[in-house]
Amino acid sequence: MKHSNFSVRHANSYVNAVCSKLITFKANRLADPVTSPLHLTRLAILALLSLFIMPSCSRDDTTDETTADNANDSTTITIRFTFPETRAYTRASSAADLRHIFITDIQDEFVQQTIHQTSSDEDFGAPAITLAPGTHTLRILATDATTADISGTAITQTPLGDTFYNETTIITTEAPEYINISLSRIVAKVLNQTEDSHTVTDALQTFSLGAGRPSATTTSVTLAPEQETYTYIPSSGKLTLENGSDLPVIANHITILTVPGPITRPMSLDADYTWDTDTTAIEL
Numbered sequence: 001m002k003h004s005n006f007s008v009r010h011a012n013s014y015v016n017a018v019c020s021k022l023i024t025f026k027a028n029r030l031a032d033p034v035t036s037p038l039h040l041t042r043l044a045i046l047a048l049l050s051l052f053i054m055p056s057c058s059r060d061d062t063t064d065e066t067t068a069d070n071a072n073d074s075t076t077i078t079i080r081f082t083f084p085e086t087r088a089y090t091r092a093s094s095a096a097d098l099r100h101i102f103i104t105d106i107q108d109e110f111v112q113q114t115i116h117q118t119s120s121d122e123d124f125g126a127p128a129i130t131l132a133p134g135t136h137t138l139r140i141l142a143t144d145a146t147t148a149d150i151s152g153t154a155i156t157q158t159p160l161g162d163t164f165y166n167e168t169t170i171i172t173t174e175a176p177e178y179i180n181i182s183l184s185r186i187v188a189k190v191l192n193q194t195e196d197s198h199t200v201t202d203a204l205q206t207f208s209l210g211a212g213r214p215s216a217t218t219t220s221v222t223l224a225p226e227q228e229t230y231t232y233i234p235s236s237g238k239l240t241l242e243n244g245s246d247l248p249v250i251a252n253h254i255t256i257l258t259v260p261g262p263i264t265r266p267m268s269l270d271a272d273y274t275w276d277t278d279t280t281a282i283e284l
Helices: 006-031 037-057 062-071
Strands: 075-082 100-107 110-118 128-131 135-143 147-151 154-158 163-171 178-182 187-192 198-204 206-208 218-223 228-232 238-241 246-248 254-257
Touching (some): 075 135, 100 128
Parallel strands (some): 198 228
Antiparallel strands (some): 075 128, 100 110, 100 135, 147 154, 187 228, 198 238
């Protein structure tokens, strides 16, 4: 972040100019033999003003140098992302499979900066970020969604894609040139394998990087046969079907909608060809 020092230099120059005129004016008046009441009153006022302004006359312009030195204390680091190997890792497995990366820098509970990278950026997947001195929390969200944007700290995707997240704390005095951050999938997939469409409610589709969790706003998603959708995980750990049934969802897991089919069990045939030794005689 750039800081302007113009106002500080301007104020110092103004004070020095006033001090110079004040000192000259005082000297001239003290040498003036005129001692009328009006002149004495003016001298008294000038004496009082000198008590407040004169201390500033001895100050130099060290403020500029201090500000410049603080600006030079900023730290630039490059972030590299890694992905854990999991059974449900069916889509995005590297930065090459992603389309959007969002980074929010939080210091002292205030958002300092937000970065939005797209797959067309030259440094996509390895962004460099400059941090002011101190302790920072970096919250990072990455997705393969076709369209994604951020407003404030709220991230919306159209539609919600395969999404990964992590956050880390960085102290600038201890920060290396490069840091590796492992991203974990924070969404569940719901797949409709029935022959009918089904509506899923209570799905979460928006994420707040400021809070580090999904928003509380829920939505409904209608799934056609063989269609899938993603959802963040509600605090209840479940969505709701149109018939009121619970639909459990877990991050990094797939929940499948299906219908029971006819029960088919394998059969085997065998026969006992041995005749019983007892016989029955019927007289005609």
